[in-house]
Amino acid sequence: MSSLLKEEMQKRLFRPDGHRLDEFIELVYSTQGRYFLCVAVTKTQEVEISLVKYIRSEVEDSYEKLQTWLLKDLVLLDGRESDTDNSFFDMHFEKVYTLEAMSCASKYAFARCLVQLSGKVQKKDLKIANFDITYIKPTSISSNRGDCMFLMQICFYAFNLVCLSLCPVP
Structure with missing residues (x-):
C-alpha cells in the first residue's frame, strides 16, 4: 500500500516539478484528513521537506503542499525521548514544529532518510538529538x-x- 501511495504522490505532486520523492511518513496531524511529511530531492539537488495534505473528492483525489522547508535550514531533529517508544519529534528551523508520526518506526525511517540525504547531498552531518543512534546510522x-x-x-x-x-x- 505505501509503495502505491508513494508512486501516486510522486506522479501527481513531485514529478511535475522535476523532484524525486525519497521518503514519506503519515502524520497524526488532524482528525480532518490525512497528512504526510515528504522528503524530496529537487532538480538543483536540494532536499525539501514538505507537509502534504491528502484531498479526497468525488472526481479525483489530490495532494496539496501546505508548507515546505529546506533540509539545509533544519537546525536540529529532536526525537524528544530516545528511551521510550513514542512517535513525537520536533523539527527546529527558525521556528520549532512539533509533529507526531503514525508510529515510532516511521519516525525513525524519516530520521534515517534525513541523515542519509544530509550526508549524501549536503555533505554535512545533520544534528539529531534524542534518537537511539543504532537505529539511525547504518552499521555493518x-x-x-x-x-x-x-x-x-x-x-x-x-x-x-x-x-x-x-x-x-x-
Whole structure:
C-alpha cells in the first residue's frame, strides 16, 4: 500500500516539478484528513521537506503542499525521548514544529532518510538529538540485509536443532 501511495504522490505532486520523492511518513496531524511529511530531492539537488495534505473528492483525489522547508535550514531533529517508544519529534528551523508520526518506526525511517540525504547531498552531518543512534546510522549488520537474513536463518535452524535434541525419543 505505501509503495502505491508513494508512486501516486510522486506522479501527481513531485514529478511535475522535476523532484524525486525519497521518503514519506503519515502524520497524526488532524482528525480532518490525512497528512504526510515528504522528503524530496529537487532538480538543483536540494532536499525539501514538505507537509502534504491528502484531498479526497468525488472526481479525483489530490495532494496539496501546505508548507515546505529546506533540509539545509533544519537546525536540529529532536526525537524528544530516545528511551521510550513514542512517535513525537520536533523539527527546529527558525521556528520549532512539533509533529507526531503514525508510529515510532516511521519516525525513525524519516530520521534515517534525513541523515542519509544530509550526508549524501549536503555533505554535512545533520544534528539529531534524542534518537537511539543504532537505529539511525547504518552499521555493518543493518547495512547488508542479505547477510542479516542469512544469519537469522542459521540461528533459527540452530534453535530448531536444539529443540529437537531435547525431545524424548519414543
